[in-house]
Amino acid sequence: MIEMQLTFPRLFAAGAGRLEVSLEVPEKQLVAITGASGSGKTTLLRLLAGLEKPESGVIRVHGNTWLDTARGVNLPPQQRSIGFVFQDSALFPNMTVLENIRFVPGSPLLADTLIESAGLRPFIHQKPGKLSGGQRQRVALVRALVRRPQVLLLDEPFAALDDASGAELRQTLLTLHEAWGTTTLLVSHHADDVRTLADRVIRLEYGTIISDTPVAEKTSGQEVIQRLFFDTDARQWVIETEATQLRSGNPVWAQFKPGDVLPFPA
Numbered sequence: 001m002i003e004m005q006l007t008f009p010r011l012f013a014a015g016a017g018r019l020e021v022s023l024e025v026p027e028k029q030l031v032a033i034t035g036a037s038g039s040g041k042t043t044l045l046r047l048l049a050g051l052e053k054p055e056s057g058v059i060r061v062h063g064n065t066w067l068d069t070a071r072g073v074n075l076p077p078q079q080r081s082i083g084f085v086f087q088d089s090a091l092f093p094n095m096t097v098l099e100n101i102r103f104v105p106g107s108p109l110l111a112d113t114l115i116e117s118a119g120l121r122p123f124i125h126q127k128p129g130k131l132s133g134g135q136r137q138r139v140a141l142v143r144a145l146v147r148r149p150q151v152l153l154l155d156e157p158f159a160a161l162d163d164a165s166g167a168e169l170r171q172t173l174l175t176l177h178e179a180w181g182t183t184t185l186l187v188s189h190h191a192d193d194v195r196t197l198a199d200r201v202i203r204l205e206y207g208t209i210i211s212d213t214p215v216a217e218k219t220s221g222q223e224v225i226q227r228l229f230f231d232t233d234a235r236q237w238v239i240e241t242e243a244t245q246l247r248s249g250n251p252v253w254a255q256f257k258p259g260d261v262l263p264f265p266a
Contacts, residue, residue: 001026002151002183006047006057012206013038018055019047019207027062028181032188032198040207041187045153048185049084050077061150080151083144083182087156089136091128097139098124106146114142117179118172119250122235134165138172145176152177152184159189168248170196175252225260228253 002025010019019040025031033041046052048059050066053074059067066075091100097120101111115121118138128136137157144152154173158166174197177184186197194201194215203211227240237253239246 001060001062002048003060004048004058006044006054006059008043008047008052008054008057008207010040010043010207012040014206017206019043021204021207021209023202023209025183025185027183029199030177030184030186030197031200031202032186032194033202033204034188034194035204037189039204041204042155043207044204045084045155045185045187048151049082049153050075050080081147081149083147083149083152085137085140085144085152085154085157087159089128089133089140091136091139091143093128096125096127097131100128100139101143101146104143104146106148110148111142111146114145114176116251117176118142119248119252121251122249132165133161134169137161137165137169141169141173141176145180145182148180149182152182154184154186154188156187156189164246166190167246168250171252172250173197225256225258228256228258230254 002023005022006019008019010017013036021040021044033044035041043052047054047057054067054069056069057067058065058069061081065073066080067073092103095103098115101115102108115124118141120135120138120142123131123135128139131139141157157173158169161169177197188194198215201211201213201215202209225239227238229238230236231238231247234247236247236249239253239256
């Protein structure tokens with residue numbers, strides 16, 4: 001359980017104001033945080049991660065106090081059990097995929113398991129500059145999960161991706177979230193993220209929660225797989241639907257078959 005009550009002065013589009021949030025997030029829930037640009041979404045993640053200090057507030061995670069301004073408690077980011085995935089992936093360009101992932105303290109066995117789950121095995125000796133945007137974000141996601149954080153923070157991880165890469169990353173995130181059950185806060189502008197990933201949607205406006213709604217049922221775009229095959233030259237699985245073609249090196253795609261409904265939006 002994440003419990004937070006936070007007050008933070010901030011300049012919004014309409015002028016100076018305060019982010020004032022009181023929020024509880026049960027363990028293993030995936031919460032989408034939505035709202036217009038400048039509404040305080042990223043600021044909320046940064047406060048939780050310890051990258052910003054609020055004017056006043058309390059943050060408790062699984063009963064442990066990370067922040068209590070009244071008592072002078074403010075754990076630095078490295079002492080908070082957080083995984084953070086940024087919009088630009090923030091990988092080390094001089095390191096290979098494997099080196100980026102193993103740079104974070106964690107179990108090598110877990111790292112290998114996550115690499116397989118995310119379909120990254122063919123790329124482990126490549127450097128980020130050789131990868132697509134979607135592949136780089138999958139590396140960033142695996143790196144964030146290697147240390148088994150109590151909380152995973154995702155700040156617009158799909159924003160810079162094309163439709164196919166975004167769809168593939170959503171499926172990877174959903175697969176890993178269901179497997180590991182990490183409590184997750186996802187900042188997003190996209191309805192697809194909410195429809196396929198979120199258990200709950202919070203909308204911010206000028207630093208205030210104006211709605212907090214459970215998602216009754218995660219849905220897909222109801223895209224039916226027409227054809228599925230493995231492209232041996234590209235070493236990728238190819239899924240064709242009536243509307244689009246998607247490609248991925250993710251071995252999870254081997255379990256699909258024609259007639260299945262995609263578990264992510266095409």
